[in-house]
Structures are given as structure tokens and as C-alpha cells.
Amino acid sequence: MRLPVVVILTLLAACGSDAPPVVATDVVVKRPMPGMQMSAGYLTLRNNSDTDIAIDRVTSPQFGKVEMHETVIEDGVSRMRALGEVSVPAGSAVEFKPGGKHLMLMRPGDDLDSVTLEFHSGESMILSVSVTAGD
Amino acid sequence: MGSRKLLVAAVAVVAIAAGTWLSFNTSAPPAEPRVATLLPAKVELPEFALLDHTGSPVDRSVFDGQWDLVFFGFTHCPDICPLTLQVLASARSQMADEGFEVLPRIVLVSVDPERDAPEKLARYVGYFGDGTFGITGELDELRKLTGALGIWFEKSALDGDDYAVDHSAAVLLIDPEGSYRAVFSTPHEAENFAHDVPIIMGLR
Known part of the structure; x- marks a missing residue:
């Protein structure tokens, strides 16, 4: 079976201090399947600061639109919900993972290069992309 | 003495x-199934007229002749639908690795026929390997099949013109006579399918 090519995003922003206040890890975006106009992205965002933060919006120059969604299974029914914002309380982490919260990346353009998380505070974090070889 | x-x-x-x-x-x-629920009596499928992923018309006889693991979903679903199909494909290859020569087909029935034309469905199911088959068609005909199988689905608006389709997440097992035999509820795990499906197929 062919597995989706996985591209790994590495953190560019929030570097510089000894203990980065906000750290993104396990950032993966699945390359869209042939002919598909969308894909999913996953990451873990840890907030090491003492201030609550919230992701308001996610953008990417390589996708027409990015939304935060959550797959919820209730009473045997799979539902997809758009998330307006995703809060990450101080000292906690939020996981975007298969079968749960995920980024829905729509209308892909050329090679995936970066994804930007925009926070309620007005700050943003750019997650750069490196494409792994593979199939 | x-x-x-x-x-x-x-x-x-x-x-x-x-x-x-x-x-x-x-x-x-x-051997007993670990997670599957066996239906107390076989449920025969209703008459319907749909299309397969190659665009050929299919009726209830499309389920005759092989065991089918049937999942309902849509291609415009980046998270749970590919995840489930990967679980099923992985279960199928685990069964092959265990030496079973008769393997179930994996069938994705689109609950979003508006966007899932056969050509699009063909590319999608092709991604999950040769043993995967797609069914789409007119909504009215689709409802005949889903209604008889107890599968619910409904469009759900997202931002702008986008929409998702909420749908029953169960995977159904249909036997080579085209009778609905067992249901797998979420969470779906490859090991559970690889364990239970051969039992229900009478191979274990």
C-alpha cells in the first residue's frame, strides 16, 4: 500500500531565548492525494509560557485556504466541525492528530513550503516545511 | 486374581x-470475534442502481462473489476517511501476511455523490491499493442502500460554500451472497479487523 508522503515542518519562529515559550513539534502535512484539492496537517503546540494563548487562524502561501477542523465521533456518527479558535492554556499543549483536531488545507498550489499560525495576541509563528523523500 | x-x-x-x-x-x-457484532440474521441488500469507480452501472449484485468490508465516506475528507481506509488496507495486508488467500474487498461508498464523480473516486480508491473499490451515484439510489443498512449521513455546512458530510462511521461486512453479516463500530483498529474478519469468513 502506498502511504502518503509526509513532509516535516520545522520551527522557525519563537527561537532565540533559552526556553522557547511556544514550541511546535510533530508537525506533518500529508501531501494531497492525486487529484485531491485538500489535505490534512497535524502538529503539537506546547505553551511553556505563563500566559494563555489561542490560535485564531492558520494560513499557508501554498494553499488557497486553511481551516482548523475537528473530527468528532458521537453515537457512531463521524462529524467534522470547524474550530473558530484553538486555545492553549499556559503550561499545556494542544495536539492536532489523526482522528481529532486537524488542519484542513484546501486548494493546494506548488510544493508545500510553510504554514503560519496566527495567534489571538496578534503574534504569529511560521512553521517551515522540509519535504521528506518517500512514498 | x-x-x-x-x-x-x-x-x-x-x-x-x-x-x-x-x-x-x-x-x-x-475463535470468537473480538469487536465485531454479528447480525442475528442475515440482512439482504435492497435493489439499487449506482455506479462503481470506473463509471460502470452497479446493482446489488456488485456485492456478490466476495467478502466486502464496506465503509461510508467521501473524498473531500482529509482526516478520518483516509485514516479508516488505511486501517482497512492494513488489516487486509495483515491477513495476507498471515497466509489467508481469500481476502475481503474494501468498498468505499461515497456519501457525497455531488462531489464524488466516478473519476474522482477512482483516483482516491486507487491510492489504497488494488483491493479497494468505490461506489457513488444518484443520491436517491444511494439512500436506498444506506437506509437498508442503517447508515445515516447528512451535509454539514462549513465556512463559506464548503461543506462536510457527517456520516455513520461503522464498517460493515457483507458476505459473498450479498448479505450483511457483521458490523464494526469505532474506534477502528487494523488488528481487530485482521482478527475478526477471518473468523466471520469461517477461515479461523
Whole structure:
């Protein structure tokens, strides 16, 4: 079976201090399947600061639109919900993972290069992309 | 002396009988499905007229001749639908690795026929390997099939013109006579399918 090519995003922003206040890890975006106009992205965002933060919006120059969604299974029914914002309380982490919260990346353009998380505070974090070889 | 021989013989008979009884009762118990729910009676599929992923018309006979693991979803679903199909494809390859020669087909029935034309569905199911098959078609015909199988689905608006389709997440097992035999509820795990499906197919 062919597995989706996985591209790994590495953190560019929030570097510089000894203990980065906000750290993104396990950032993966699945390359869209042939002919598909969308894909999913996953990451873990840890907030090491003492201030609550919230992701308001996610953008990417390589996708027409990015939304935060959550797959919820209730009473045997799979539902997809758009998330307006995703809060990450101080000292906690939020996981975007298969079968749960995920980024829905729509209308892909050329090679995936970066994804930007925009926070309620007005700050943003750019997650750069490196494409792994593979199939 | 004669009665002593008789006693030895009687003991031997009892021992053999006990041994036989023990060997029956210590042999492996019949394998039971771990997660699948077997239907108390076979459910026959209704008549319907849909299309397969190659664009060919299909009716209920599309389920005849092989075991089918049937999942309902849509291609415009980046998270749970590919995840489930990967679980099913992985279960299928686990069964192949275990030496089973008869493997179930994986069938994705689109609950979003508006966006899932056969050509699009073909590219999508092709991604999950040769054993995967797609069904789409007119909404009215689709509802005949889903209604009979107890599968619910409904469009759900997202931002702008986008929409998702909420749908029953169960995976159904249909036998080669086209009868609905068992249902797998979420969470779906490849190991559970690889364990239970051969039991229901009578292979284990």
C-alpha cells in the first residue's frame, strides 16, 4: 500500500531565548492525494509560557485556504466541525492528530513550503516545511 | 486374581475415557470475534442502481462473489476517511501476511455523490491499493442502500460554500451472497479487523 508522503515542518519562529515559550513539534502535512484539492496537517503546540494563548487562524502561501477542523465521533456518527479558535492554556499543549483536531488545507498550489499560525495576541509563528523523500 | 485383572481393566477404561474427555475439553475453544457484532440474521441488500469507480452501472449484485468490508465516506475528507481506509488496507495486508488467500474487498461508498464523480473516486480508491473499490451515484439510489443498512449521513455546512458530510462511521461486512453479516463500530483498529474478519469468513 502506498502511504502518503509526509513532509516535516520545522520551527522557525519563537527561537532565540533559552526556553522557547511556544514550541511546535510533530508537525506533518500529508501531501494531497492525486487529484485531491485538500489535505490534512497535524502538529503539537506546547505553551511553556505563563500566559494563555489561542490560535485564531492558520494560513499557508501554498494553499488557497486553511481551516482548523475537528473530527468528532458521537453515537457512531463521524462529524467534522470547524474550530473558530484553538486555545492553549499556559503550561499545556494542544495536539492536532489523526482522528481529532486537524488542519484542513484546501486548494493546494506548488510544493508545500510553510504554514503560519496566527495567534489571538496578534503574534504569529511560521512553521517551515522540509519535504521528506518517500512514498 | 481374576477380580484384580478386572479392576486394572476397569481403571484403564476409565483413564482412557477421562483422557478422551480431557482432550476434547482442553482443545482450543472456538475463535470468537473480538469487536465485531454479528447480525442475528442475515440482512439482504435492497435493489439499487449506482455506479462503481470506473463509471460502470452497479446493482446489488456488485456485492456478490466476495467478502466486502464496506465503509461510508467521501473524498473531500482529509482526516478520518483516509485514516479508516488505511486501517482497512492494513488489516487486509495483515491477513495476507498471515497466509489467508481469500481476502475481503474494501468498498468505499461515497456519501457525497455531488462531489464524488466516478473519476474522482477512482483516483482516491486507487491510492489504497488494488483491493479497494468505490461506489457513488444518484443520491436517491444511494439512500436506498444506506437506509437498508442503517447508515445515516447528512451535509454539514462549513465556512463559506464548503461543506462536510457527517456520516455513520461503522464498517460493515457483507458476505459473498450479498448479505450483511457483521458490523464494526469505532474506534477502528487494523488488528481487530485482521482478527475478526477471518473468523466471520469461517477461515479461523
